[in-house]
Amino acid sequence: MANITAQRSETAPRPIKLVQAAAEDYPGKEIRLSFPDEWELVERLEEQNRRLYVARFPVSQERPRRDHFYGLSPEINLSLTTYRHYKLFAPQLVPTFQMAWYSHLGQGRIIGTGPAYMNLREMGQAQVWHGDREAVLWECYGFAYDRPRPDWPATWGRFWQVVERDLPVSRIFTPPIEPTSQENYPDFLGQQDYTPDPSFERWWSKPR
Numbered sequence: 472m473a474n475i476t477a478q479r480s481e482t483a484p485r486p487i488k489l490v491q492a493a494a495e496d497y498p499g500k501e502i503r504l505s506f507p508d509e510w511e512l513v514e515r516l517e518e519q520n521r522r523l524y525v526a527r528f529p530v531s532q533e534r535p536r537r538d539h540f541y542g543l544s545p546e547i548n549l550s551l552t553t554y555r556h557y558k559l560f561a562p563q564l565v566p567t568f569q570m571a572w573y574s575h576l577g578q579g580r581i582i583g584t585g586p587a588y589m590n591l592r593e594m595g596q597a598q599v600w601h602g603d604r605e606a607v608l609w610e611c612y613g614f615a616y617d618r619p620r621p622d623w624p625a626t627w628g629r630f631w632q633v634v635e636r637d638l639p640v641s642r643i644f645t646p647p648i649e650p651t652s653q654e655n656y657p658d659f660l661g662q663q664d665y666t667p668d669p670s671f672e673r674w675w676s677k678p679r
Contacts, residue, residue: 486512487511487512488507488508489504489524489526490502490507490508490591491512492524493562493589493591496515496522497589500564501588501589502588502589503565503588503589503591504560505593506528510526510527510528510558511526511527511529512524512525513526513527513633513637514633514636514637516559516626516629518626521562522562523594524561525559525560525630526557526558526560527555527556527558530554531553531554533551533553533554533600534552535548535549535551535552537549539600540600540607540644541673542671542672542673542674543671544670547605547644550603550604550605551601551605551606553601553602554599554600555598555599555600556596556599557596557597557598557630557634557637558597559593559594559595559596559613559630560594561591561592561594562589563589563590563591563592564590565588565589566584566585566587567585567586567587569581569582569584570582594626595611595612595614595630596610596611596612596614597609597630597634598611599634601639601640604640604642605640605641605642606644607643608631608643608644608645609645609646610649611631611634611649612649612652613627632663635663635677635679640679641679642678642679643679644671644676645660645674645675646674647667647673647674665677
């Protein structure tokens with residue numbers, strides 16, 4: 472009698488929505504952010520006095536172009552069929568107020584407070600196009616409000632590393648210039664183990 476081995480197919484767990492993760496961390500608070508049904512939690516970042524969230528939009532398929540990224544080969548460009556969009560979020564408690572309008576005065580006044588809600592404020596973003604082996608990390612920058620913070624380079628480096636870990640590739644390309652960054656951007660890339668690519672002079676790369 473032949474032995475028949477039943478094989479169980481394994482499926483990846485469904486991603487947790489960012490709004491769900493924040494609700495678990497801040498029970499009883501209303502969570503607000505744009506497109507709450509779309510953002511998927513990638514990882515929580517614990518800092519000394521706050522918790523941050525890395526999240527992504529659902530992965531989408533793209534129609535590649537031979538000349539999509541100038542300076543890369545047509546073969547690499549045509550392999551970049553998947554698009555990912557990431558953002559870094561910071562929870563921010565926002566108070567609410569109760570107002571009364573006095574028509575005879577032509578003005579309103581605060582008469583009380585309401586329940587505070589938790590706003591997930593966007594701190595920065597990154598875009599990625601990738602295939603089975605290579606990825607392009609593009610327009611990875613922080614928004615103007617947070618860039619002056621003294622701890623920003625360390626925070627941004629951690630965000631960058633989370634994005635990298637989420638990519639199923641063996642090599643990542645990125646441009647050595649970011650218009651929103653300061654003059655030491657190549658130094659930052661070096662801290663993330665990127666070096667000038669030997670084959671594509673306009674790009675830096677990193678093996679994984």
